Amino acid sequence: MKMVLNKRDLERAFSPIKHRKSGGRRSLNKSHKGGNSVNETSSSMRVYVRIRPQNPKEIENNTRSIIQVVDENVLIFDSKEETEPFFFHGSKQNCRDLQKKQNKELNFGFDRVFGCNSSNEAVFEVSTKDIVKSLLDGFNCSVFAYGATGAGKTYTMLGSNTVPGITYLTIVELYKQMEILSSEKEFNLGVSHLEVYNENVQDLIQPSGPLHLREDSNYGVRIPGLSLHRITNADELFALMAKGNKNRTQHPTDSNAESSRSHSVFQLYIRMTNKLDRNLKIMKLSMIDLAGSERGSATGCKGMRFTEGSNINKSLLALGNCINSLAGGLKHIPYRDSKLTRLLKDSLGGNCQTVMIANVSPSSNSYEDTYNTLKYATRAKKIKQMIKKNIVSVQLNAAQYSKVVESLTAENEELKLKLRTYEAQNACQKSTTMSTVQSNHKEKLSAPYQELEAMNTEISKLVKEIKLLNWRNHVKQKIADRLPCLSINNIQLDKRLNRIKTSMRQLQGRESSFKQKLRETIIRRNDHFERINSLIKTLDQDGTNTELNQHIAILHLQLELHEKDVQLGHYQQLLSMQQNELQSEDLIVKEMCNTLKQYHFLLQGNNITTEEMASHYDELVHKLEGFKHISWKKDQETNVNSNFTFSFAEMLRENLCSEGIIRVETANKPPANITVTGSVTDCTGQDGLSLSTVLTALPDNELSESESEAGDNGQCGERSDALRSTSLGVSLSANETEAGAEGKRDVKSNSRVILETVNEDGHQLPVSQTSLSENTEESEIQKVRDKTMECCGILKEINLPVDSMRDVVAECSVTPLKVHCDTAVQNGCSTNCSLLNSTFLLPKSSPSHVQVKSPRKLAEGNSTQSKKQITVNVLDSSKKRNGSTDLKRRLCNKENRVAGMKAKQSAVYRGAGHDSGKDHTFTVPVLPQLRTSKPSTPKLTPISKHCRPVTNQVSGKVAYMKQRNQLNRAHPYIAN
């Protein structure tokens, strides 16, 4: 037993390693092996020590070596020197000089000690080669180099141009291993590289200013804004690594001419998918080169270097504290003390297999640094880590199985097909004794065509990317246009708009870089194509080799097919994006409409709606109805085609008949009869209504009505106005399209009507131009006429003296008035008031008032209720202003309350003469005065279809609108 002589000996007695032991390593290796076989295991941090050779300065100063490597696991720090004989008063003494500082002689044991002569390859073989295996087994791994400044960390991690460091060697090994596994696994790799400089995190590959750290319970520490670069081969990875290292902050100090003044973290993300079961593992390899700890006095740093040094020391101190807490098994680990420890949280105490390489200098000049590093390393060895494989999905679900089976079956089929083709080709070759020359030719063409195919795919991909970016830009622009309409906070609006603009600029930047790439690829493709052409020329100089020509034709077809396939996929992707966008826009519109309606009612209820607001609101409603916007599908507008599709959405309204007139203009004189058939399909594209009619072309200005064969539910009335054009009036009554007792299909607003024109022989009729004359005066007249008919039917049914009205009307020139009623939905009635949107005509000298009985009795069969009437006075258009006032006054006199009013053109009244205080409101726009040249007798839709149970609450308005165009055509107005 050794005698404890003084304090230093005492320290030595309690030094971490008293005997030559390598238990740490053995236990680690054991657990490490275990880690590969199970999903979760515990492991000690592996710690290696590397001693660099003395540098020329140290050699020059003849400094003492303070490290003695005992064997591959043990070193002695500050071993006792071969003491020179000590003389006192001229005689040699047996004891030592007590005035001289005694050597520590501490033994340290590590997983491996690399001496001065060890190479980076040797370090890699022992320290990180195994890491690659663990990584591909699904474990996260970290390697970090720790040590004082100038101790050789960067040399170990990165090396130099001639001596590659362990990062390079590890990645080469990783690629080797991935190559071996490539038949079973798919790999996707991504890289990021950052530095922590003066407590700021910065991206080294795409420097963009300080980044922030975020902690996420699922993903640990994340750095939003840090660029992640996809790589496809080792060269790309090394290029990125080199770029990152070039950007790293380095400054010369007294200790190191190329001192790294920041901590560098290079991370490689691996996504590994098992081809068979599609199980996915995501792993992360972090290679960390820490900045070196330093003593200001030793390094002679001043100013900026001093600040850097103190930041480095601060973060390393925090790292030391974390290592101590982890080694001591404490619950609280002070990760948050520095950016570095927050970043290394995963590697130190998380789910990660970590290797620490402690770099030390052997020179007595670095005595304290080396001692501290060895103590750090010893503490770090005690850290136990629970590591588990990062398997995203271990078990397959049924859907995955079916997918795997599907893909395997498809592959199988493909192989079978190839085999058959091959056999057939073989047989064919035998029978035709195809010359080897031919097959040689084909072989020579195969690779260039494959290359061409790859280029085409790349082009398609780039085009898709450009389109995607374009679309995203367009969407952003739309948002930017819309935002100011709603936003009320200008500061926030500016912020939002700026954000959008920045992101649009980024998108545009990306778009132009894609465009550049596209141009380059197209040039490359064209060059390549030229080369193929010249190759073909050399193979078949006189162009008579038919077999070769056929083969080339097939190759071209295959190329085209492949391209179309790729494009199809891209278009589907684009389409689904656009559909999503449309859906979300649709939702916004609906929500906005609801909100607007609420606000409108609120204003109206408080009697503060201005005339302008009310008419704007009406205009919006009108626009939503879409009556004026029926148009042909754009791309079919000019097509010479007899099939055309148009949206019927605008024509369908909830409760009343809707119609449009379609004009079919033929290039030549149309045949006598044209059959127009059509179908209305609902939004699911299923069969719905069908309609059919025969148009007869008649000479100019001669109106004709021929028999209209309505299909199930559709009605078509037809007219012919000119030799070269034929118009078809199509009307669909909502009551006819409703799902209901008859079980008919509900035709909603996104239904479509498809019409087809066929002549007498059953041939499709070429149509040079198709246009919709819906907006023409004729259609206007037609519309009013139809509304009048319906309205009269309704009025008759609800006991309005239609006959007397008609008599009066017959005597006078007419001013058509449109009655518009809106009702709330109650008592389970899903329909609106029967008067909704109805139009009827009143003469200029109409009776002073029109009595409209409540149609309630129709619904309830209660005759007493029908006697309760409301009265609405409708004045003719020549007395608009006065009339409006009159009306108001009269209604007020009759104890009706004025709810809101438009002084000049419209007014809103609420009638209260109803049985239970229910209100009725009418919109009465004054339409242009019409003159009729030839009244017709239109049919009325059976009243029973129109009349619905009337709801308890009816609200609405009376509106006078300006007289519009003077129409030339006359108008039939009242029918029985």
Ligand SMILES: Nc1ncnc2c1ncn2[C@@H]1O[C@H](COP(=O)(O)OP(=O)(O)OP(=O)(O)O)[C@@H](O)[C@H]1O
């Ligand atoms: N094992 C070694 N063999 C030969 N030269 C070495 C070795 N280790 C380090 N060196 C040399 O020592 C010098 C300092 O090394 P390096 O820059 O790697 O130190 P460092 O620990 O990264 O320092 P800092 O923390 O200041 O960046 C370099 O010139 C390097 O070439």
